[in-house]
Amino acid sequence: MLRKFMAYYKPYKKLFFIDMFAALVMSLIDLITPQFTSYFIDELIPKGSLSLIYRYLFFLAIAYLIHVICGYVVEYWGHVMGVGIEYDMRKEMFDHMQTLPVEFYDNVQTGKLMSRLVGDLNEISEAAHHGPENVVLATTVFIGSFIMMFITSWQLTLILLAFVPIMFVIAINRNMKFRNAFREMRKKIAQINAQAENNFSGIRVVKAFNGEELEIEAFNEGNQNFADTRKVALKTMAEFGVSVKTFIYSTQIIVFIAGSYLVLNGQLEVGQLVAFLLYVQLFRQPVDRTTQFLLMFNQAMSGFERFLEVLDIPAQQDKEGALEVKQLNGHIRYENVGFAYESNKEKQVLDNIDFEVLPNKTIAFVGPSGGGKSTLCNLLVRFYELDEGRISIDDIDITDMTIQSLRHHVGIVSQDVFIFAGSAKDNILYGKPDASDDEVIEAAKKAQAYDFISELPYGFDTDIGERGAKLSGGQKQRIALARIFLKNPQILILDEATSALDNQTEIEIQETLNKLSQDRTTLVVAHRLSTIRHADEICVVTQEGIVERGNHDTLMERQGLYYQLINTQQDFL
Ligand SMILES: Nc1ncnc2c1ncn2[C@@H]1O[C@H](COP(=O)(O)OP(=O)(O)OP(=O)(O)O)[C@@H](O)[C@H]1O
Ligand SMILES: [Mg+2]
Structure with a gap:
């Protein structure tokens, strides 16, 4: 599945690498600044030369500037890539949906399709952009800060190292929980969509049967279900956050204790201890990013799974070498x-x-x-x-x-005509999109629709409401007939x-x-x-x-x- 996902990056290779490169540069700058601080405290200040200090600060300012620029690249261009991927996927999905046989639509709730087409893909896009970026940032900062810590003080690093496996255990354990929670959540939100869609399109029946209470109840149940599932997901998240924080804070305390011991014994400079503490802080970053990544990744993957499900439904296709019939006698x-x-x-x-x-x-x-x-x-x-x-x-x-x-x-007129949201003219034009105004009027006249359309507030350009809500049954029927006259x-x-x-x-x-x-x-x-x-x-x-x-x-x-x-x-x- 991941391989299939990767394929969507292909058109954006360049953006992807620019984004990754910018992320990498950012993390490298993050990694050297504590070193710089340590050097500043232990070497530069004792030397007492302001001009030297300014020269160093100038480089620091440049480094920060680069950091800011890279941040912009990641924020903007990274998102542009994500949006592009989202666009491509949505297009692919809708195009495919249009090729699916009527049978497919008989058996599916439109609201659920909507939530796949809109919500799911939106989350996928976010993950598509932040995912790889977070991986790059997290790994470089994680490995980098370890190396830097080791250089700064191997004793302190060894102490810290003892704690890392604990963190991994927590992360992996939570990951599984996240994944399930998000899959559930997605199903529930699709249900809410489907329920609402069903309700809106049947609102007249609902009201005529005084069904509001029932509808509200049914909706509440779906809504409650979603809230409950989401609570589980959020709880998992919060627990993970707590574990991570506890981990970071306890390591910080330990570093303080061991660090001050080393400083007092003359085995560590003050600046080095400060740098080390900054690395411990920095260490938080990959942990946060990993959490964020896991969260998004799981969300996106369960969405992507459903995206693929739709794409896997076979399209209704023409036979190989099917004939493009120009003229039929109708036998x-x-x-x-x-x-x-x-x-x-x-x-x-x-x-x-x-x-x-x-x-x-x-x-x-x-x-x-x-x-x-x-x-x-x-x-x-x-x-x-x-x-x-x-x-x-x-x-x-x-x-x-x-x-x-x-x-x-072939032209079909059935009992329940379908009127698209839009104007009377748009609806008639559906029979032959390139028809002239005269042809439309001619068709309307033949269908005996001309008179009533002319009396509408804006004539043929009058909006006739979703599903023709603003028309009578006979009028809708006549619009549908005009469509067929035009199609001929x-x-x-x-x-x-x-x-x-x-x-x-x-x-x-x-x-x-x-x-x-x-x-x-x-x-x-x-x-x-x-x-x-x-x-x-x-x-x-x-x-x-x-x-x-x-x-x-x-x-x-x-x-x-x-x-x-x-x-x-x-x-x-
Ligand atoms: N999309 C569908 N999926 C499954 N079964 C269907 C579907 N559409 C119709 N049926 C079933 O096929 C049978 C024939 O339905 P059809 O609509 O063709 O009947 P009809 O003769 O047009 O009836 P009516 O005169 O009431 O319009 C019915 O038993 C119906 O339940
Ligand atoms: Mg029938």
Whole structure:
């Protein structure tokens, strides 16, 4: 995993080395200053020459200046590298997410995806930058200060050395705890995100059912869980901090005791003792940095693990040498199609489905809820891949076409239209991003959306809210239809395109739909049978597959399921 992580540094090699170099220079300067202090106290001051002192101080000032500059490099350019890595990872992740099949989104909570895409990667970026830097700083200062201590006073160093193994034991022990705590924490925060996202998008249902209390309770639980997990992590951290401090302070006291003994015995100069104490102080740095590093590293690695998890989900890809279809007549054929959803492989949703639609003809699917009508339609645009059989358009297997070109020729209008946050125009343009304003207006007119859009406060530029919250159901539907008019595909799927509407609006939109399906091959799914009466062929789909087919008149004569369905509906009408 670490190797994979390293690969992300590649584009930033130069920055990385500059950053590391600056960190190295900083730690070297940190290492020589105590020596300098000792020299200052033991040699320079007794000599009593101010000019000599000033000369030395000049060098010290230069060294500090370099330290400050390197600090800037590490702070700024190091972060720039981290941000770059974060950008690359986020781009890779989002790009990959766009290639994932619909199936993936069926089975995942959007809030959780969000927290991976935003939170996780942010932490990874921090670690990507501070991690290596901390390692360099910590090791050089650790080794360096040991060497310098040894040079200053080997007796004191030996005493100190006895304590080091204790510290390592503490650090390693804590590391394991950190790691688990952070993995838990990440899961919990993703849960919070998912819960909130779910709540916000369903806020109308929440309010209509007076579900606020329940929602707050559920959210609180998630929030509490997170707080508890975080407390565990923080406790581990604080305990580690205490151990480190105790270690540092006790070593300092010991150095004081042993050091003053050595000074009194004439075995150590005062300046050397001061330098040694400064090294003990400095020694704190690698310990702190290691703690910080472990913390970040663990946080980042558990995030990175989840990042890789997403990347490892196979993309829905075109076949090798897939065909970029330019033009389709719309001759659709389903042969022996069988399908079951991945999440419920046991249940065969479609089995042995066979039908054919000639170009510009309309085929309708009716039948009981859950029979598989929507699934049938969705297979045509490869939202899901077939388990058995073959679907072809103009005798080309749909898996032999590029997914993009296939979808380019198919327009889908379904019951729950999706409106993007943005203006009316943006939403219509989604059908053909490079369309001119005139084309947009033309499409809106055809979809009978022009009038109401013109009456909006800013016309076509009016923001219509997330998911079209500021529009009526019929208006949303019309925007979705304008999108399709603009896209102008050869094949049209109308999956209960009007069932969300009241009778009057439905009649109005039905006209639009009839207009839309002219000169296109159309697959219609409808519960209200009046709307499909004139279809060229009607198929009755049940759990058993297509049980009846023919046009309205032949099916009525047959007095089978279709006949029954018509009769039950007439009772209501
Ligand atoms: N994404 C999915 N994952 C798993 N199972 C699904 C999924 N979508 C639908 N199903 C199941 O597949 C079956 C067929 O669903 P489908 O939506 O195709 O029915 P339908 O005929 O369109 O019903 P309706 O008339 O109510 O729209 C149902 O049993 C449903 O539970
Ligand atoms: Mg359906």
